[in-house]
Amino acid sequence: MNMHSPAHAGTPALCERMRRVAKIAAVHADDVDARARFPEEAVEALRTERLLGAQIPAELGGDGATIAEIAELCAILGQACSAAAMVFAMHQIKASSLVSHGEGAPWHRAFMARVAGEQLLLASATTEGGIGGNLRNSICAIEVAGDTCRLEKDATVISYGDMADAILITSRAHADAAASDQVLTVFLKDQYTLEKTHVWDTLGMRGTCSDGFLFKGEAPAEQILPRPFAEIAAQSMLAYSHILWSAVWYGIAADAFARAQAFVRAAARRSPDQTPPGALRVAEASSLLQGVKASIVAALEKYAVAQGDEDKLSAMSFSVAMNNLKIASSQTVLTIINHCMLICGILGYKNGTPFSLGRHLRDAHSAQLMISNDRILGNTSTMLLVHKQDTSLLG
Amino acid sequence: MSITDEVRNIVASHGKLPVDVGTLADEADLYAAGLSSFASVQLMLALEEKFDVEFPENLLNRKTFASIAAISAAVSGLVADHQAA
Numbered sequence: 057m058n059m060h061s062p063a064h065a066g067t068p069a070l071c072e073r074m075r076r077v078a079k080i081a082a083v084h085a086d087d088v089d090a091r092a093r094f095p096e097e098a099v100e101a102l103r104t105e106r107l108l109g110a111q112i113p114a115e116l117g118g119d120g121a122t123i124a125e126i127a128e129l130c131a132i133l134g135q136a137c138s139a140a141a142m143v144f145a146m147h148q149i150k151a152s153s154l155v156s157h158g159e160g161a162p163w164h165r166a167f168m169a170r171v172a173g174e175q176l177l178l179a180s181a182t183t184e185g186g187i188g189g190n191l192r193n194s195i196c197a198i199e200v201a202g203d204t205c206r207l208e209k210d211a212t213v214i215s216y217g218d219m220a221d222a223i224l225i226t227s228r229a230h231a232d233a234a235a236s237d238q239v240l241t242v243f244l245k246d247q248y249t250l251e252k253t254h255v256w257d258t259l260g261m262r263g264t265c266s267d268g269f270l271f272k273g274e275a276p277a278e279q280i281l282p283r284p285f286a287e288i289a290a291q292s293m294l295a296y297s298h299i300l301w302s303a304v305w306y307g308i309a310a311d312a313f314a315r316a317q318a319f320v321r322a323a324a325r326r327s328p329d330q331t332p333p334g335a336l337r338v339a340e341a342s343s344l345l346q347g348v349k350a351s352i353v354a355a356l357e358k359y360a361v362a363q364g365d366e367d368k369l370s371a372m373s374f375s376v377a378m379n380n381l382k383i384a385s386s387q388t389v390l391t392i393i394n395h396c397m398l399i400c401g402i403l404g405y406k407n408g409t410p411f412s413l414g415r416h417l418r419d420a421h422s423a424q425l426m427i428s429n430d431r432i433l434g435n436t437s438t439m440l441l442v443h444k445q446d447t448s449l450l451g
Numbered sequence: 452m453s454i455t456d457e458v459r460n461i462v463a464s465h466g467k468l469p470v471d472v473g474t475l476a477d478e479a480d481l482y483a484a485g486l487s488s489f490a491s492v493q494l495m496l497a498l499e500e501k502f503d504v505e506f507p508e509n510l511l512n513r514k515t516f517a518s519i520a521a522i523s524a525a526v527s528g529l530v531a532d533h534q535a536a
């Protein structure tokens with residue numbers, strides 16, 4: 057087997073299962089968007105296909121899927137319903153923290169078995185009032201007294217917070233800890249209360265239901281992940297977030313592209329002697345789409361090489377590469393979808409046509425804000441003060 | 452002044468730690484003490500300037516900056532290479 061090949065033999069079966077989910081998700085995508093409601097049919101289908109446990113190791117009841125396989129699944133669902141795909145991606149990002157950093161801890165191993173067995177949906181609470189998207193800093197601190205931990209957090213954005221079975225939440229490690237000395241803790245649904253503070257009525261990604269909440273939780277202290285959040289963030293979350301998000305955005309752009317191409321092909325069939333005016337733009341969009349795909353594949357290969365090697369995963373070159381993927385894909389998908397809109401014209405602009413692109417365009421606009429690109433560029437620019445970019449082609 | 456002492460001074464002036472560096476042991480975890488990744492880069496730049504060395508790619512990671520002892524070991528290695536070259 058080629059060690060660096062991102063996929064393995066289990067991929068076709070996983071994809072087949074996700075295609076069945078995508079079929080259901082596509083039917084409800086417009087309604088999910090219009091009513092800003094949770095994509096419950098799609099998530100139910102994910103459970104039926106047992107895909108919420110896809111990443112959990114096989115000995116704990118999951119499929120042991122690789123990041124490349126999960127990325128492919130995100131792209132498939134992204135072509136049907138962006139919100140459902142982002143819910144799936146965010147769940148899998150949380151699962152990656154458990155798989156990468158919780159395997160040695162008895163509580164987290166048992167919890168992983170439950171995630172696979174009961175198809176539990178995991179949500180994330182890193183964003184905090186007063187901190188924004190600066191996920192490597194917290195204001196709130198977890199309080200450990202004996203065997204119990206308690207946490208209160210002004211969590212301004214928790215996607216599907218109301219629908220989740222568990223929330224993985226960041227905080228400072230203790231009351232005196234520095235802002236960057238953080239831990240990640242799993243709280244189960246019956247171990248916390250959520251008081252809604254913000255309603256998610258947004259331009260796009262409406263079905264992620266990313267409301268704001270005042271989170272109050274109490275749980276056994278063994279539910280705190282055994283590694284510092286700094287390591288979790290650097291070694292699994294950074295790569296999984298940027299790769300899986302990009303895969304979802306790629307899916308959105310790929311569906312927009314398919315619609316624009318269908319529009320031009322229909323015109324070409326009507327008058328085979330004339331190349332339709334949109335044909336050139338389709339070619340341009342195709343090139344841009346290939347660029348996004350290639351960036352994701354390159355990042356997957358980089359991850360495959362670094363996986364399991366703490367030094368490689370925490371190297372600046374790795375962070376810069378993952379940050380660059382996020383910046384490039386979040387910007388390029390917007391350009392692609394805009395091209396598609398120009399190709400389809402009013403039929404793309406209007407809702408309810410086979411070529412409608414409004415939802416795609418609105419959903420894709422979230423990409424640049426989902427950890428602000430300015431913030432990410434700021435971090436990358438700091439690293440580039442010391443890190444010299446690898447200028448080789450294949451290195 | 453030993454390399455460790457010089458490193459200590461630079462951590463004090465560029466590490467932006469919320470605690471007094473004098474209270475930290477050589478082996479103390481600087482990240483737990485509040486070293487941010489941004490400050491670690493500034494620290495690295497100051498060390499490069501002070502010791503006239505360049506951190507190669509394989510040292511640009513969290514481990515290198517995990518403690519005053521780790522930084523001193525990395526700097527000592529670079530200074531030795533520099534003098535040997």
Ligand SMILES: Cc1cc2nc3c(=O)[nH]c(=O)nc-3n(C[C@H](O)[C@H](O)[C@H](O)COP(=O)(O)OP(=O)(O)OC[C@H]3O[C@@H](n4cnc5c(N)ncnc54)[C@H](O)[C@@H]3O)c2cc1C
Nearest residue numbers: 180181182183188189213214215261422427428430431434
């Ligand atoms: C669809 C969606 C789902 C989400 N789901 C979740 C979730 O489940 N859980 C969760 O915790 N979070 C979630 N988020 C939050 C998200 O990941 C970001 O943390 C959040 O969007 C950042 O909020 P902000 O723009 O208000 O804050 P900030 O990050 O503070 O940014 C505000 C603005 O200030 C500027 N800015 C601030 N700091 C800097 C800097 N250092 N350098 C340069 N510019 C800066 C930027 O231009 C930015 O536009 C979600 C976001 C989206 C879009």
